[in-house]
Amino acid sequence: MKIAIDGFNLGFLQGTGIATYARELAKILATNRHDVSVCYGLNGVGHDPSQAWGRFVEALATQGEAGRKDVTKWLRYSGQYFGNYLLGWPIEARPVPVLPDVDSRRVKDRLPAGEFFNIPSVFRVCQAYSLLVDRSLAISFPKDKKVDIFHATCPLPMYMKNAANVVTFHDIIPLVLPHSTNINLRHYQRILKLSMKTADMIFTVSEHSRNDLIRYFGIPEEKVFVTYQTVAIPAHYQALDDGEVAAFLAQEFALTKNAYFLFFGCVEPKKNVARIIEAMMMARTDYPLVIVGRDGWLYDDVQALLAKLHEQDSGKNRYRRIRYVPFEHLMYLIKGACGVVFPSLYEGFGLPVLEAMLMQCPVITSNVSCLPEVGGDAVLSVNPYDVGEIAAAIDRLSGDGVLRQELIARGLKQADKFSSANHLQRLEQGYRLALGKA
Incomplete structure (x- = not known):
């Protein structure tokens, strides 16, 4: 299968549990003959193909994904994308061709596998839009890049046109244990609902998380699939x-x-x-x-x-x-x-x-x-x-x-x-279900 995943958490300078999930997901798919692409949201990459890889590596190493409070870094893109958003037209990701002569060892763990694409500030912009309008942002890859599955590794108010859309819900801790977080619960819940709305299949990493989602949101049971998780320790x-x-x-x-x-x-x-x-x-x-x-x-x-x-x-x-x-x-x-x-x-x-x-x-x-x-x-x-x-x-x-x-x-x-083989088998089963519903 041709599978694209988001690079939202992979873009952060400081590692997260979901970044680990995304990295292991890309690796296990790529090593088992799936065509994997990762879409990032980094600023400063530019449009010149000859410079894009060097600037991409520099942005990944020194700036990373913009924080939600770094408004000055993503605000101009919110205006740039707004027309497409209102009309439902997708924002097209630009390919970032890999140049082997550019040293990318410092960020190799955040470049897990496959081909790389970029849409500046797309993740922060789609989250900001969801505060205003009850709609997800559409994205796409170039016409010559076919994608069967777009797999969001965490809930995001965005989806990919002309592909089956899958999203992994790891947990809903802010709703279950609100005293343990300091986020805007109303906005968080809105992002979850928008992500569910555009997903053809929802993955979770445990039966307990699956039951929570069904109980809190009334999702049809057949739309929520448990893949569990794995971990690669050499x-x-x-x-x-x-x-x-x-x-x-x-x-x-x-x-x-x-x-x-x-x-x-x-x-x-x-x-x-x-x-x-x-x-x-x-x-x-x-x-x-x-x-x-x-x-x-x-x-x-x-x-x-x-x-x-x-x-x-x-x-x-x-x-x-x-x-x-x-x-x-x-x-x-x-x-x-x-x-x-x-x-x-x-x-x-x-x-x-x-x-x-x-x-x-x-x-x-x-x-x-x-x-x-x-x-x-x-x-x-x-x-x-x-x-x-x-x-x-x-x-x-x-x-x-x-x-x-x-x-x-x-x-x-x-x-x-929870071996890699068992995890891969469940991922592929879930993808087939998503393709049947797309």
């Missing part, structure tokens, strides 16, 4: 030697293998980090908690709690805060942890659970949202609102080596359900 990381891991952890982080607990992810309310810290302080184990991940939004409670602990002699050695580590270092940290603690309040899929199982690390996670689907019987499930229950699970893992080995074995079996 085999050499999964097969890391225990001695090598122990030496690396000691040298890089002054940590002892199997003698610390790990949380990794963005620090924001839904991740429940404050309760993880409280549970660690309540637990009998003296293992420290290592928190890896950048600050998200509404993280003040976590900052205040860590500051309070730092003032106490008994708390100083109970946690380690690391805002960023390279992928390689994260793999060592997961592999060497006594357990990953991930009692999230809500997830669309819960990728850290799958990553930990693949890296043969036991997991403590929630018994709510999609996490029972992902973890199955290979995790210790807890009530994410019960600090005592989280603490008890931490003590179980730290004190029971047999249990840890059982969970590791079950985890590898459970992770196989």
